[in-house]
Amino acid sequence: MNMLFLGIGSILASFILLPLVRMISGPTIPDRVVALDAMNTFVVVSMLCFGLGYNSPIYIDVAIVYALLSYVTTLYIAKYLEGSL
Amino acid sequence: MKAFVITSAACFIFYLVLTAGSGAIGLWSIYEIIAGLLLSIIVGFVSQKYVGGRMSKKALDPMRWMRFFVYLIYPLFWEMLKSNVDVAIRVITMDIHPGIVKIDSKQNNDIGVTLLANSITLTPGTLTVDVDEKNNLYVHWIDVKKKQPKTEDVCGKMADWVRRITQ
Amino acid sequence: MIEVIYALAGIGILFNFLGGIGLVRFPDVYTRLHAETKCTTFGSIFIVLAILLYELVNWSTNSWVMSFHSIIALIALIITNPAGAHAIARAAHRSGVHPKEAVVDSYEKVKR
Numbered sequence: 001m002n003m004l005f006l007g008i009g010s011i012l013a014s015f016i017l018l019p020l021v022r023m024i025s026g027p028t029i030p031d032r033v034v035a036l037d038a039m040n041t042f043v044v045v046s047m048l049c050f051g052l053g054y055n056s057p058i059y060i061d062v063a064i065v066y067a068l069l070s071y072v073t074t075l076y077i078a079k080y081l082e083g084s085l
Numbered sequence: 086m087k088a089f090v091i092t093s094a095a096c097f098i099f100y101l102v103l104t105a106g107s108g109a110i111g112l113w114s115i116y117e118i119i120a121g122l123l124l125s126i127i128v129g130f131v132s133q134k135y136v137g138g139r140m141s142k143k144a145l146d147p148m149r150w151m152r153f154f155v156y157l158i159y160p161l162f163w164e165m166l167k168s169n170v171d172v173a174i175r176v177i178t179m180d181i182h183p184g185i186v187k188i189d190s191k192q193n194n195d196i197g198v199t200l201l202a203n204s205i206t207l208t209p210g211t212l213t214v215d216v217d218e219k220n221n222l223y224v225h226w227i228d229v230k231k232k233q234p235k236t237e238d239v240c241g242k243m244a245d246w247v248r249r250i251t252q
Numbered sequence: 253m254i255e256v257i258y259a260l261a262g263i264g265i266l267f268n269f270l271g272g273i274g275l276v277r278f279p280d281v282y283t284r285l286h287a288e289t290k291c292t293t294f295g296s297i298f299i300v301l302a303i304l305l306y307e308l309v310n311w312s313t314n315s316w317v318m319s320f321h322s323i324i325a326l327i328a329l330i331i332t333n334p335a336g337a338h339a340i341a342r343a344a345h346r347s348g349v350h351p352k353e354a355v356v357d358s359y360e361k362v363k364r
Contacts, residue, residue, distance in 0.1 A: 004257070004261075004306075005303070005306070008261050008265065008299070008302075011265055012265065012268060012299070015268055015269060015272045018269075018272030018273065018275060018276055019272060019275055021276055022275050022276055022284070028281060028344070028349050029347070030281045030340055030343065030344035030347070030349055031281050031284065033340050033343075034275065034281060034284050034285055034288055034340060035275065037288060037333075037336055037337070037340070038271065038272065038275055038288045038292060041288075041292040041293075041296065041329065041333065042268065042272075042292070044296075044325060044329060045264075045268070045292075045295070045296045045299050045329075048299065048300065048303060048322055048325060049299065049303070051318065052303055052306065052307075052318065055314075057314055057317045057318050057321060060318060060321040060322055060325060061321060063325045064321065064324055064325045064328055067325055067328040067329055067332060068328055068332065070332075071328075071332035071335070071336055074336040074339060074340065075335075075336065075339050077340075077343075078336075078339035078340050078342070078343035079339075079343070081343035081344070081346070081347045082342070082343045082346045082347065083346070083347070
């Protein structure tokens with residue numbers, strides 16, 4: 001347990017509320033995708049901090065896989081919006 | 086065959102790096118080594134037709150890697166620092182004049198265009214939107230100063246740096 | 253040494269926060285992408301620097317694994333964030349979302 005990094009991770013996780021505002025109110029679909037991308041970045045970074053806070057490396061491995069998978073999701077939605085899917 | 090061997094070896098090394106510290110043989114346990122070998126052979130077999138034919142000997146030149154790491158620190162990180170302060174100020178003051186402009190990227194290969202486009206996205210007030218067949222970049226610029234800019238107006242010296250790394 | 257960790261983490265949190273605020277305040281999707289991509293990537297770099305410094309100061313048995321995997325996660329973020337932003341920008345323009353208040357739009361004339 002490491003309270004410093006648990007605190008940093010909690011603050012970063014609370015920032016997910018900001019993209020959530022944009023995701024609910026966003027006028028167009030690309031706006032919502034941008035919000036999703038920002039949320040994914042915040043999740044990855046806060047997961048790194050929680051991994052350090054609980055002192056278990058498995059959180060960090062999950063963060064790597066999450067980052068790569070969220071990139072694939074973004075590319076897939078972008079492809080769909082272009083109409084080339 | 087060459088593509089298969091290179092892809093499998095790269096996957097195996099990456100797997101070993103990720104699982105270091107798991108057991109007794111060197112740093113790894115016997116199960117991790119067997120699983121890594123099997124998985125990397127499968128991945129290499131499946132993906133050989135996607136990477137084959139695109140490899141060149143330029144990737145083995147140590148001078149290019151040296152220049153790449155210098156590039157990461159001096160122009161790129163410094164420009165990122167400036168761009169983030171710039172965007173932070175614009176977030177607070179909302180002083181924006183956006184527009185999409187077209188520039189010549191001066192590159193002739195795919196890796197150079199990719200590296201330059203990602204660098205442009207991370208540096209002051211610019212975001213790459215598209216690239217066409219002649220390697221011209223369409224850049225969204227948050228503060229348009231000229232309607233027909235040259236390459237230096239948008240990305241400074243980075244185009245020359247990237248050309249020295251990849252050509 | 254703990255002050256430096258606090259400073260690095262503070263800078264990272266500040267830039268991540270500004271990225272989120274920019275996402276809410278900017279007028280159209282391209283400017284929002286500016287705020288999102290740059291600020292969150294830069295903030296993540298500073299958070300990972302804080303993690304690395306902490307592991308270096310309090311070295312224990314699994315510090316090596318933690319710091320190395322953090323670096324790999326950071327590299328994944330740095331490579332994928334601009335590429336994803338590029339894909340969204342192109343998709344937005346092709347699906348008919350045009351930049352608001354634009355001074356010039358050279359991409360408009362390109363045939364698809």
